[in-house]
């Protein structure tokens with residue numbers, strides 16, 4: 456019997472690395488003012504060469520960004536740039552998936568018109584992290600992030616969320632966070648996948664956190680599989696799991712997706728992805744077939760605007 460595991464051939468665009476939050480584990484952010492924003496001209500250059508070069512197999516453009524404070528005068532400029540980059544990616548035949556932190560209802564509704572799915576990691580719901588790793592990260596207030604998941608449901612946006620592991624939480628916290636995701640999904644049915652993301656040390660982060668103990672990952676996958684309904688796919692990032700044994704154990708425990716695979720993991724640049732050929736060499740002897748997918752799962756196609764829907768159907 457062939458068992459399949461999916462991934463999304465992706466490329467990541469970063470509108471800006473500047474961020475008003477300072478999560479202790481972050482290897483991505485730059486200080487506001489110290490990073491130039493990506494111009495539309497630059498975005499076009501990158502996407503066009505992707506089209507002409509290696510890229511016809513790339514379908515997803517992941518828009519991943521640092522954040523400007525919701526009440527800062529530059530917020531609307533920041534948002535407009537993100538919107539325009541999505542629009543550009545669409546016009547060149549790609550499918551955008553945006554994850555740029557919490558957004559207002561108006562911002563979400565507007566991005567829905569130019570994204571086939573969107574995402575925001577819940578991280579963990581325990582408020583005690585606001586005194587530790589998230590002490591300088593107002594965007595990581597659990598209430599704020601839960602509201603975002605609700606809003607996405609209300610607006611009918613196919614959504615990706617997940618938990619970040621190894622940031623000072625306990626196993627009971629894993630249950631509590633997963634239960635909240637299950638609860639919100641039971642109301643709206645919009646969660647397409649949940650990422651189980653181990654926190655990994657990088658060269659730029661500020662704190663001396665321990666990374667997540669990876670041998671525990673299959674156990675967390677098993678727990679998530681028990682707590683979430685079967686239509687919600689479990690995703691693990693293969694470049695962060697370190698060994699083929701742990702990767703295969705996660706699949707045995709119920710993970711079925713490896714997420715976006717792009718030339719550079721912008722969040723964890725110190726952990727390059729294995730080539731898809733290398734991944735196949737690990738997966739196939741164990742009976743797993745690696746299959747590409749789109750950033751929106753097929754059952755959500757009817758949720759998309761006619762324009763987005765026909766673009767998705769043309770690609771698939």
Ligand SMILES: O=c1nc2n(C[C@H](O)[C@H](O)[C@H](O)CO)c3cc(O)ccc3cc-2c(=O)[nH]1
Nearest residue numbers: 463517552554574575615714715720722750
């Ligand atoms: O390459 C990465 N892709 C990340 N992605 C991309 C993700 O794997 C794909 O975009 C989705 O599976 C949709 O196809 C995220 C997407 C989200 O919605 C939320 C968080 C992440 C986190 C990462 C990440 O750390 N690295």
Ligand SMILES: C[C@H]1O[C@@H](n2cnc3c(N)ncnc32)[C@H](O)[C@@H]1O
Nearest residue numbers: 480481482576619652653654655722
């Ligand atoms: C985009 C997502 O990336 C995750 N993220 C941020 N920093 C790290 C790290 N060092 N290791 C793993 N994941 C990280 C957070 O969960 C964020 O929401």
Ligand code: MET
Nearest residue numbers: 483520521554555556722
């Ligand atoms: C590197 S994190 C990028 C997305 C956003 N800033 C968040 O943390 O949710």
Ligand code: SF4
Nearest residue numbers: 474476477478481484
């Ligand atoms: S993880 Fe996201 S919110 Fe936190 S500092 Fe990094 S870019 Fe900002």
